[in-house]
Amino acid sequence: MAFIHSSPIHSHGRLRSSNCVIDSRFVLKITDFGLPTLYGSDDTIDDSNTYVHNKKLLWRAPEHLRQPIPMNGSQPGDVYSFAIVLVEIMTREGPYETELAFMELENIIDEVKKCGSPPFRPKLPDTACSPGLRSLMNCCFEENPALRPDFVSIRKECNKLGIGRHTNILDNLLNRMEQYANNLESLIAERTQLLLQEQKKTEQLLLQILPSSIADQLKRGKSVQPETYDCVTIFFSDIVGFTTLSSESTPLEVVAMLNDLYTCFDSIIEGFDVYKVETIGDAYMVVSGLPVRNGSHHAREIARMALKLLDSLSRFKVRHSPDTILRLRCGIHSGSCVAGVVGLKMPRYCLFGDTVNTASRMETFGERTYLALHGITFIITNNNNN
Structure with a gap:
């Protein structure tokens, strides 16, 4: 997202969890951005797709719910959508799952549009994440778009919190496999040394029972x-x-x-x-x-x-x-x-x-x-x- 915001594309405009995909190396890829004139406006709907359209609005920033969203969206709007995705990651649920149990989808969207105090946002259990990450999400949920951090600042804050990832998951898995392999090698070497020591004791015991020349023949399997x-x-x-x-x-x-x-x-x-x-x-x-x-x-x-x-x-x-x-x-x-x-x-x-x-x-x-x-x-x- 930081790269997209610094590129001529400028912003995503449709960031949500369904546009975040994982490749074969467990690297997250972002899709469905760019080509704004080809996509057109998300506000153009028909009656048969009302629920699907409203479902997508759960990731939209409140300022874009009140006013028509630009074709390419906005950078503060992407930051708000990013916070919704974070809530999904923390709760392992879709956005506003708790609220949807007792509220209609349209009512939730109306509550987000309002400038309430505090503003209406997804509920997150206290144990769902660390205080630092909760504070970062609250900053991304700011009602005033100008107060929301950019993705460069978000990345720095994630690194401070120790949740930034410099390598992909597969690389981490490979590193862990390498550590396990090294540990296994040292364990095998240790057990081999113990085996050699026990073998030496056995040979010494055999030499006490039989002459060395005879014992050597028996060890080699000869009659x-x-x-x-x-x-x-x-x-x-x-x-x-x-x-x-x-x-x-x-x-x-x-x-x-x-x-x-x-x-x-x-x-x-x-x-x-x-x-x-x-x-x-x-x-x-x-x-x-x-x-x-x-x-x-x-x-x-x-x-x-x-x-x-x-x-x-x-x-x-x-x-x-x-x-x-x-x-x-x-x-x-x-x-x-x-x-x-x-x-x-x-x-x-x-x-x-x-x-x-x-x-x-x-x-x-x-x-x-x-x-x-x-x-x-x-x-x-x-x-x-x-």
Whole structure:
């Protein structure tokens, strides 16, 4: 409207809500202006169109109701019509909807023509808009056309009230979509980071259950084939008198004791080239030479590790029985074996072969606090040291 008023067109003359249309980008466009000689005067009517004509008069300024309206209307008249459109926006109703419930259309037009005090205008609920916008509409409804603001002033006032729009609705929607997309990207990045952290925890847990080379194959979805090892060294140990000690302790005390002991053992074996196969009750099984082969060093690694474990028991204290001194029986044997993963739900890395059985028997018949080495292991250890 500010552009129309500053152009040679000068004024609209027929501004009402039906002449305000929305395009595909949600931009408001104003129609039905210009070509005044083609349109002619709105005052030329016939009896069949009386109601339609009078309905259009609800947007007309009072001075143009009293006197014939110019073909091109007037700028103050457009400002008055703009205020009527604002009332429609605020109330979501047509002009004078409240008054039409108890007044005839012609009576409303007659009331607007009068110079009443206050002048007759559409009623607007107090909660329909802000006080600033209500004040702006009242200025546009001024009875004296000279006191009504122009559209440049109206636009400035709207900007002050924070209701001016520098971009169209679609642009705003696109901006909001971009904000949502950016927020979604940051949210995805955050959740991805959390997923990676949980995945890392899962991988660490998997590495505690299986050798790293085996775990990598399982993560890639490959099946782990059993593998034969020509020579490895296997270590077995158990606690001397564990059955008697368990009978004198509660189940929770036994669990706490084994947890403390195996935590101590686990920290020690990290310093050697060995792999902890499993713990069953008080039995502790370790192997060297697989899944990564280390030549003939496996016997030496197991022997040194075993001595370190025996030495650690002299400083180990049982929490619920501090005076109890734990003793280990150890068995070591070297030879060939087959290693592979057994099971799907709870996969276990297991060793099979006579070497496993012999090492277990060496531990069973061994003496406490001594290492029971099979002759083969003894020979390999000596040759390795030489």
